[in-house]
Amino acid sequence: DTGVSQDPRHKITKRGQNVTFRCDPISEHNRLYWYRQTLGQGPEFLTYFQNEAQLEKSRLLSDRFSAERPKGSFSTLEIQRTEQGDSAMYLCASSLGDSTLFYDTQYFGPGTRLTVL
């Protein structure tokens, strides 16, 4: 049973550099979500995809952030010109996205911890 996987698990970068994270959802899950979590806080929603379509973006997702999900499979989250405030855990989750279900459980990956120096 392969759950949601994320790569890399840890990333250290210098301010101003670009970084890209990858998320592989559970097979056949139509929905994919990105969250960000800073130390001592709960995760905050960033964006989500239904198949390849990005349906909602949080105001937290500035112009420096971009997410894609080509072909409705894996997803990437890119941060351009990183800032120290971007340091956080970036979590990916996926769900079946079946509209016939009353509730659509989200399954989270282990996260990618980003440190911007």
Added chain:
Amino acid sequence: DAKTTQPNSMESNEEEPVHLPCNHSTISGTDYIHWYRQLPSQGPEYVIHGLTSNVNNRMASLAIAEDRKSSTLILHRATLRDAAVYYCILIPNDYKLSFGAGTTVTVRA
């Protein structure tokens, strides 16, 4: 989004029950009550959810007040592996979870 209020922390002894309260006085009729937990260095994991009736599963029980303004997550016999941050979340739809700070549960051996 409807807000929830949880205690910052709770302690329990191993093999004793843990009752985690959550207040949600502004809950609407279509809001489901969800609980997730996050173990150290891991992503959150689903625990249980309910609408009006009490719910049980292999992980926990959820007791929902008759007026739905509060609920309690019950871990029947806490183990060291239950030490985590527990989040009570209300959502009208099945996406965009809005996490608060949660309750940090410490289990003493």
